[in-house]
Amino acid sequence: MIDVRLLRSDPEGVRASLARRGAPLLLQQIDEATAFDAGLRDISAERDSLRSSINELSKQVAGLRRDGQDAEAEQAMTTSRSLGDTERVLQAEFDRVNAQLRDALLSIPNFPHVDAPDGAGDHDNPVVKGPIGLASHFPDHQRVPHWDTATELGILDNERATKISGAMFTMQRGLGATLSRALCQFALDQNADAFEEIRPPSLVTTATLTATGHLPKFADEAYAIERDDLWTIPTAEVPLTSLHAGEILDEAVLPVRLMAYTPCYRREAGAAGRDTRGMLRSHEFDKVEILAISTPEQAPTLLQELVARAESLMVQLELPYRIIEICTGDMGASHHRSFDIEVYAPGCDAWLEVSSVSWFTDYQARRADIRFKRTGQKGTEIAHTLNGSALAVPRVWAAIMENHRQADGSVRIPDVLRPYMRGATEIRPR
RNA sequence: GGAACGGUGGCAGAGCGGCCUAAUGCACUUGUCUUGAAAACAAGAGGGUUAAUAGCCCCGGGGGUUCAAAUCCCCCCUGUUCCGCCA
Known part of the structure; x- marks a missing residue:
C-alpha cells in the first residue's frame, strides 16, 4: 500500500511514477483515492469536534451530579444525546468512505524505482x-x-x-x-x-x-x-x-x-x-x-x-x-x-x-x-x-x-x- | 473437543461505570550532586491521526448498552491450568 500522504503532498509525482507501469486505469484510481481522502478528512474533523463536545458535556454531568444539580445534569445529558445522534451518522459516513479509500489504495501498485527499465511486458x-x-x-x-x-x-x-x-x-x-x-x-x-x-x-x-x-x-x-x-x-x-x-x-x-x-x-x-x-x-x-x-x-x-x-x-x-x-x-x-x-x-x-x-x-x-x-x-x-x-x-x-x-x-x-x-x-x- | 481462570504502558501489576489526562514498583532518559559511577533527589518518557505542542482515537480484536466504558453485555482471537484425544 502506498502512503496516502503522498497523494496529498505530491499528486503529480505519484501520477508520473505510476504512469510508467503502463496501466491507464491507474490514473483514474488515483483520482478516486484522492477524492475519498479529502472527503474523509472533512468528515473526521467534524466528527472529532462533536466528540470533543460530548466529552466535555459528560464531564459536566459528573460534576453536576456530584453537586446535586440534577436538573442541570439532565439538560446536559439531553444536549449530549442529540450530539451523539449526529456523531453516529458522521461515524457511519466515515466508515463508508474509509472503506472506499482503503479499497482504492489496496489496488494501487507500488512506485517503480527510478532506475527500473521502462517496458510493456x-x-x-x-x-x-x-x-x-x-x-x-x-x-x-x-x-x-x-x-x-x-x-x-x-x-x-x-x-x-x-x-x-x-x-x-x-x-x-x-x-x-x-x-x-x-x-x-x-x-x-x-x-x-x-x-x-x-x-x-x-x-x-x-x-x-x-x-x-x-x-x-x-x-x-x-x-x-x-x-x-x-x-x-x-x-x-x-x-x-x-x-x-x-x-x-x-x-x-x-x-x-x-x-x-x-x-x-x-x-x-x-x-x-x-x-x-x-x-x-x-x-x-x-x-x-x-x-x-x-x-x-x-x-x-x-x-x-x-x-x-x-x-x-x-x-x-x-x-x-x-x-x-x-x-x-x-x-x-x-x-x-x-x-x-x-x-x-x-x-x-x-x-x-x-x-x-x-x-x-x-x-x-x-x-x-x-x-x-x-x-x-x-x-x-x-x-x-x-x-x-x-x-x-x-x-x-x-x-x-x-x-x-x-x-x-x-x-x-x-x-x-x-x-x-x-x-x-x-x-x-x- | 470439554472445563476453569486470564489478556492493561518495556516488564510486573492495581483499577472493575464519571478527579483513569491509568496507581505503584522495576527498568529507561535527562538534570542536580560527584573526578566519574552508584545512591539520593527532581523532572521526563508510548502509539496513531493532523499544519498543529489544538482536538480526536488506542487498556487483545469487533459489535452493543450509556450523557459517559479499561470497567457492563454479546461475538471472536489468544494465553495458562486441568480433563479427553493424538504423531
Whole structure:
C-alpha cells in the first residue's frame, strides 16, 4: 500500500511514477483515492469536534451530579444525546468512505524505482548480466528434456504423483528425492552466515496472506482451507514477512535477516498446460527463501546482496545463467525493483526462472504494520522489506538433469552437493 | 473437543461505570550532586491521526448498552491450568 500522504503532498509525482507501469486505469484510481481522502478528512474533523463536545458535556454531568444539580445534569445529558445522534451518522459516513479509500489504495501498485527499465511486458526485460557459463554448443546427450531422462533413471515418477494427487503434482524418488533435499540444505547452509533459519507454519491466516499483497487480488492462486479459515502459503515470503507484523523494531536490530525452507503451494489457475512438463511447474514445490527487513537506507545494498547470494548458488552448481531486470510493465504490483535469475536448460531449450529478488520499499510493511524506531528519535517509520528465492528447487533440479547429463546417460552430481547426497557422485540407471 | 481462570504502558501489576489526562514498583532518559559511577533527589518518557505542542482515537480484536466504558453485555482471537484425544 502506498502512503496516502503522498497523494496529498505530491499528486503529480505519484501520477508520473505510476504512469510508467503502463496501466491507464491507474490514473483514474488515483483520482478516486484522492477524492475519498479529502472527503474523509472533512468528515473526521467534524466528527472529532462533536466528540470533543460530548466529552466535555459528560464531564459536566459528573460534576453536576456530584453537586446535586440534577436538573442541570439532565439538560446536559439531553444536549449530549442529540450530539451523539449526529456523531453516529458522521461515524457511519466515515466508515463508508474509509472503506472506499482503503479499497482504492489496496489496488494501487507500488512506485517503480527510478532506475527500473521502462517496458510493456516480459519481452522488454533487459539482460543485465550474462549469459555466464553458456556453452556455444550443447552435445546431443544434453539436448534431452529432463522429464524423459529422469523418468528413465527412475528418479521422477509423475505418473504416480498424478494418481495420488491429480494433475500437476510431481514425485521424486531415490537419488532424485535426495537431490531435492540436498538443494534445500545447500541453499540454507550457504546463507547461514548471515540469515537466521526459520521453520515457519505453512498454513496462515487471511490477515497474514493479505499483508504481503497476495490477498485479495490473488485469492485464486492459493489453496484455501475454508473449514479452518486458513490458507496454504505460496512462498515462505508470506510467513516471514509477517513474522514482525504489528511490531515496532529498534533500529539497532535492523536489518533483520531471515531464511526458511518451506514447501510452496500454488493452484496455478490459468496456467494449466503451460510449461507444465516434468518439474517446470507444479502445485507443490520446495524453495529456500531469504528475506530482510531494513531501514530505507539499508535497502539498496541489501537488494544487491540478495541477488549476489542467489547468483552464487548457480555458479557453484555449475549451471549457465543470466540475470534479467524486470521492467515497469512486467513488475509485480508490490515491487519497487526486481531481478530474476534464469538458468538455461538445454533439454527444454529454455531459460528457467529459478530466483526472483525484489525490493518492496514500505509497500508490504505498511500493510503488515512493521515499523522501526530510530535510535534517539521520537516517532516511528515504516520499515522496508526485500526478499528473494535463494533457490527454487524444481527448476534447478531440472537444469541439473539436463546440463550435467553425461554421454552415457548418467547425471553428474555437482561437487558442492555431494556431501548432501551421501557421497553420490552421479545418478545412474537402476 | 470439554472445563476453569486470564489478556492493561518495556516488564510486573492495581483499577472493575464519571478527579483513569491509568496507581505503584522495576527498568529507561535527562538534570542536580560527584573526578566519574552508584545512591539520593527532581523532572521526563508510548502509539496513531493532523499544519498543529489544538482536538480526536488506542487498556487483545469487533459489535452493543450509556450523557459517559479499561470497567457492563454479546461475538471472536489468544494465553495458562486441568480433563479427553493424538504423531
